[in-house]
Amino acid sequence: MSKIAIITGGSRGLGKDMALAIARKGLDVIITYNTLPNAAQEVVAEIEQLGRKATTIPINLLKINSIDVFVAALSEVLATKFEGRKLDFLVNNAGMGGSIPMETATEEQFDEFLNVHFKGVYFLTQKLLPLMNDGGGIVNISTGTTRFVNPGYSLYASMKGAIEVLTRYIAKEYGSRGIRANVVAPGPIETDFNNAAIRNNPMLKERLAGLTPLGRVGNADDVGGVVAFLCTDDAKWVNGQRIEVSGGINI
């Protein structure tokens, strides 16, 4: 039986590429979306064309109390569409960006970033672990900005820093089940992220490319293959690690 990976935020950007790269490794894939059901359905169709099983379920991580509804829907989907199989890999990828100077950040913005990037990841992972097979893995998507500093990213990067710590705790607490937990930390990637800041701002793009030894910003397909690798036995001894996928920016 094929293994199953679930990727949050698989409707576009990095999550879409991760979903396709994981499907190419021979896994079946469940993706979540928040606002774009049609985009998610197109990703499902692309995965099915690769000969893998796929489906999509909505979740809005701003609303922590919707996680239980999501987990119930997922359990139903596993029972009815995936022959009662359990999950093998969870990729916590969904997220949003925002350039918010600390001076102007509001409590409401703090809570939004907290819910989507940390509290939601924490409780979704806690509630999905019982639905996972032993021997599987978790990949938490962080950011290069936990290592280097971009003014305006204090809220975003602080929450991502929290999931990097959480990842090591998952690795320790679930190691007895053979479950590995790792962080993938992308550098700047040209997606819809942060109102497509890189795509819409050629000067920003050039500046970021100039900070990167490989001389460009990243594309979504620079990251998916690394996440897919972590969802295979080739990575069976990689655990509790932070892998930065950034072209070496700011080294």
Ligand SMILES: NC(=O)c1ccc[n+]([C@@H]2O[C@H](COP(=O)([O-])OP(=O)(O)OC[C@H]3O[C@@H](n4cnc5c(N)ncnc54)[C@H](OP(=O)(O)O)[C@@H]3O)[C@@H](O)[C@H]2O)c1
């Ligand atoms: N792009 C970068 O430069 C970069 C760099 C470092 C790290 N990252 C991280 O990589 C991950 C993916 O970013 P991306 O560039 O692929 O962004 P993106 O293109 O904007 O895609 C974001 C994805 O997350 C989903 N999403 C957004 N808000 C959500 C919410 N409240 N609840 C549930 N799902 C939500 C979206 O669903 P819908 O499509 O349905 O709205 C979409 O699938 C994020 O965690 C981000 O922090 C990105």
